[in-house]
Structure formats: C-alpha cells, structure tokens
Amino acid sequence: MAAASLTLPYTSSSSYAAGSGSASSSAAASSLFSSFPLSQRRFVSCDSRSRIQAPNSIKCDLSEPPFKSVNGKPIVPILNERNLPKFLETARMEKTINRTSTRLKLFSGTANPTLSQEIAWYMGLELGNINIKRFADGEIYVQLRESVRGCDVYLVQPTCPPANENLMELLIMIDACRRASAKTITAVIPYFGYARADRKTQGRESIAAKLVANLITEAGANRVLACDLHSGQSMGYFDIPVDHVYAQPVILDYLASKRINSQDLVVVSPDVGGVARARAFAKKLSDAPLAIVDKRRHGHNVAEVMNLIGDVKGKVAVMMDDMIDTAGTIAKGAALLHEEGAREVYACCTHPVFSPPAIERLSSGLFQEVIITNTIPIAKKNYFPQLTVLSVANLLGETIWRVHDDCSVSSIFQ
The missing domain is CATH 3.40.50.2020 (Rossmann fold)
Incomplete structure (x- = not known):
C-alpha cells in the first residue's frame, strides 16, 4: 500500500x-x-x-x-x-x-x-x-x-x-x-x-x-x-x-503595546454567550466598560444582529471571542458598532477557524485590526493587511x- x-x-x-x-x-x-x-x-x-x-x-x-x-x-x-x-x-x-x-x-x-x-x-x-x-x-x-x-x-x-x-x-x-x-x-x-x-x-x-x-x-x-x-x-x-x-495574557500584552487610552476603550461581546469571557477581559483592561451585541441565530453559521446593549459612541471597541469561524457574527457586530458611532473596532480571538467567507468579511475594512493567535495555522494566502498573529x-x-x-x-x- x-x-x-x-x-x-x-x-x-x-x-x-x-x-x-x-x-x-x-x-x-x-x-x-x-x-x-x-x-x-x-x-x-x-x-x-x-x-x-x-x-x-x-x-x-x-x-x-x-x-x-x-x-x-x-x-x-x-x-x-x-x-x-x-x-x-x-x-x-x-x-x-x-x-x-x-x-x-x-x-x-x-x-x-x-x-x-x-x-x-x-x-x-x-x-x-x-x-x-x-x-x-x-x-x-x-x-x-x-x-x-x-x-x-x-x-x-x-x-x-x-x-x-x-x-x-x-x-x-x-x-x-x-x-x-x-x-x-x-x-x-x-x-x-x-x-x-x-x-x-x-x-x-x-x-x-x-x-x-x-x-x-x-x-x-x-x-x-x-x-x-x-x-x-x-x-x-x-x-x-x-x-x-x-x-488572554498574550492578547492583553499586545493590546497594551497599542497605547490606547483606557478612557476611550470599551470591550464588546459579540453575543450573549460570550459575556462572561468579555467581562473577564474587560476587567484586565483597566476595568473597561462592557457592551453586548444581541443577535438571533436562524441556523448553523448564520447570525442576525438585532441591537446593541451599551454605549460605544466615540470609543475604541475591542470585540473579544474565543473563535472566529465564518466571521458572520463578528462582522455584523462590527457593522453595528460603526453605526452606533464607534471610532475604531478591533477583533480579538484565540482560535482563527476562518471558514469561507471569513477572510472576505474580516478584510472588508470593518476592523482596524484583527488579532488572533496561532493555535490554528493560517495559510499564507489567507493573510490580509489588518491581520496580526500572536504566538x-x-x-x-x-x-x-x-x-x-x-x-x-x-x-x-x-
């Protein structure tokens, strides 16, 4: 054989x-x-x-x-x-x-x-x-x-x-x-x-x-x-x-190097299920305020953003999740944050699953930066200018x- x-x-x-x-x-x-x-x-x-x-x-x-x-x-x-x-x-x-x-x-x-x-x-x-x-x-x-x-x-x-x-x-x-x-x-x-x-x-x-x-x-x-x-x-x-x-410590260490004023920062959970994770993350970021994107899911890998709980106007919004798969949830959430007046939007996650069409959504200009870790390898063809990979x-x-x-x-x- x-x-x-x-x-x-x-x-x-x-x-x-x-x-x-x-x-x-x-x-x-x-x-x-x-x-x-x-x-x-x-x-x-x-x-x-x-x-x-x-x-x-x-x-x-x-x-x-x-x-x-x-x-x-x-x-x-x-x-x-x-x-x-x-x-x-x-x-x-x-x-x-x-x-x-x-x-x-x-x-x-x-x-x-x-x-x-x-x-x-x-x-x-x-x-x-x-x-x-x-x-x-x-x-x-x-x-x-x-x-x-x-x-x-x-x-x-x-x-x-x-x-x-x-x-x-x-x-x-x-x-x-x-x-x-x-x-x-x-x-x-x-x-x-x-x-x-x-x-x-x-x-x-x-x-x-x-x-x-x-x-x-x-x-x-x-x-x-x-x-x-x-x-x-x-x-x-x-x-x-x-x-x-x-x-979390690896991502926090990198965000600290961005020198963002703590008064301008708000941590955003892209869904209700991630509130505990986002709250723990916000506590480490000078106890930053928390916002929540409320969404309804009608099927697997399909999400619909409904409304925003919290104030992001004029703020630097950091969206935190454990993984990004097709990026439907986080992309629609970012669009809502911009509509609500967010100055910049950062996306952070540990696991970049990146199933199609995630790359297109993440590189569409909604995000100032997409910060991920290398728990999953990323093919070179999937790199885009806003992507930062931490080890x-x-x-x-x-x-x-x-x-x-x-x-x-x-x-x-x-």
Whole structure:
C-alpha cells in the first residue's frame, strides 16, 4: 500500500536575539494598564538554559528565531511583568525546578508543526522523532522513532480543520505511545475541535464534545492540556485531568503595546454567550466598560444582529471571542458598532477557524485590526493587511514545564 509520509525530527540551528524598548512613564499613565508601565524585555541566546528568569520576567533563549513580521510587528510576544505570577520569583521558590529532564518527550502531529517547533524552542528541547504517514486509502500510520519507555510524553496536535483527520491522527499517536510503554501521555490540544457540540439545543442531537473526550481517554491519554475551550463544561466531559489555559495574557500584552487610552476603550461581546469571557477581559483592561451585541441565530453559521446593549459612541471597541469561524457574527457586530458611532473596532480571538467567507468579511475594512493567535495555522494566502498573529508557544511551553514539575498552572493567570 503506497504511502505519503511526513517525518518530524528537530534540528537546531543558529542563535537569535531580539528586544523591545521601554516606554516613558508619561505614556504609561495613559495606557491600558495605567499602573504597570511596560518594562524592557529581551530575548537572549546562550548555551546554558535557565527556564526561570526572575524576578518578574520570562526570557526565552531561542535556538532559532520563531519570529515573523506581520504589518512590521513581531508575532511572538513575551509575557511581561503584568501577567506573571509571584511563583516565578526565585525568592519565593521553595525548590529548584529541574528543567533539563530527559524523561520529558515532546512530539508534534501534522496539524500545526510550526507551533510545536516554537514550543520546543521555548522549552529548550528537541522535538521527538516521529514518522506519520497517509496511505493511499487515507489510513494513518504512526511510528515513534525513538524510545519513550518510562517517559512523560506530550503530544501537540490541535484538532482543527480537517477535524476528523487531525483527531484520528491524535488518537493513533496516543495509542502508539501507550503501546511503547510511555509512563504518562498528555494530549496538548491548542484547539479542541467539536467543542461547540457541548450540549443538546434540539431534540435527538449528539453531544460530540463528550464523545471526543471519551475517545481521547480510551486511546490512552492520562491528561489533556487545552487552550480556551469553547465552554468550561467541556472539561467535565473528560474522566482524566484537564489543564485549561487561556490566551488572554498574550492578547492583553499586545493590546497594551497599542497605547490606547483606557478612557476611550470599551470591550464588546459579540453575543450573549460570550459575556462572561468579555467581562473577564474587560476587567484586565483597566476595568473597561462592557457592551453586548444581541443577535438571533436562524441556523448553523448564520447570525442576525438585532441591537446593541451599551454605549460605544466615540470609543475604541475591542470585540473579544474565543473563535472566529465564518466571521458572520463578528462582522455584523462590527457593522453595528460603526453605526452606533464607534471610532475604531478591533477583533480579538484565540482560535482563527476562518471558514469561507471569513477572510472576505474580516478584510472588508470593518476592523482596524484583527488579532488572533496561532493555535490554528493560517495559510499564507489567507493573510490580509489588518491581520496580526500572536504566538501562544511560550504560554504552552511554560504550562508543560509546570505540569511536568508538579507546579501550579493556575498561578500563571493570577
């Protein structure tokens, strides 16, 4: 049976260093985070890696630059002092964390190898050698090309479109690790497909999110690490531990660099279901006021905007959602915000699903900027001038280390 194969080894390359300057105190006073001036941050390359750089900073030592420019800006931000927990201060650490463990193995699926590589760079590890094939009839073959016996294995594989292909690949990767006697298997799922099918809205519907959770558990995973699940209840569908991380600090860090006056800012939820998420986001943005777009949905991927709750006249509106699929909801919401007198409209989301015709809607001029993360890879043909892509690699890499070292994950977001 003929096969097309993809082998994903890691090879280190040249070193890279980059930095960002500090802002003046007067500029900081009018920023989104008025009490926290931006600090000078720098990526440093060196031979000996120390994962905890304290106090109050995370610095990444990169083997190769994961940076790419979008609109002349670096797309891999670093978490700054506002978002870091006290846990990272060495004076408060009760023990030295071993971050050179040979028992930790990191493997990448084919869904988002670029993100996996960036995570490996942050962690100072090499991606594990794995061979993934697609046979002529569409069947998937996975072979680990190095021993994982007794190791803690982390498999990075978002179940983004094509969701069924990537989900099946993840299940087979988990099975391969289990049969190779891995000590523990953690499925790192930056984007969890089927998360929207988390309840029955009509009679005789399936709850696919629960089914997928069962499949991952039965395949042999011991833990799941997910980013910005569509709803918190999805964590309860798993019978194994779930570490739920949020991309909010990465997006907040970028918005702080925009130097928007906090008095001009309003956070907008594109629907009623996202109010809790938008409220938490607004609280971090100097407790900005909140507005809500009320809409009625007449079918899947079809939304109709009805009215706006809140005042956006003369304001900079930041629309926050967990994902953008066809962009119907957020585009109609942006049009309504402009009608209501909003000065500028920004769209922020963690997961850029971008099903057609999302690109056309987002690039139509409604948005000053569309800010997303790289939990789902974006094809080069889908880039447009207003698009800015931020990386969650540092966040996921730090979380993996903390899980491996039995340290707190929730303290990252406090």
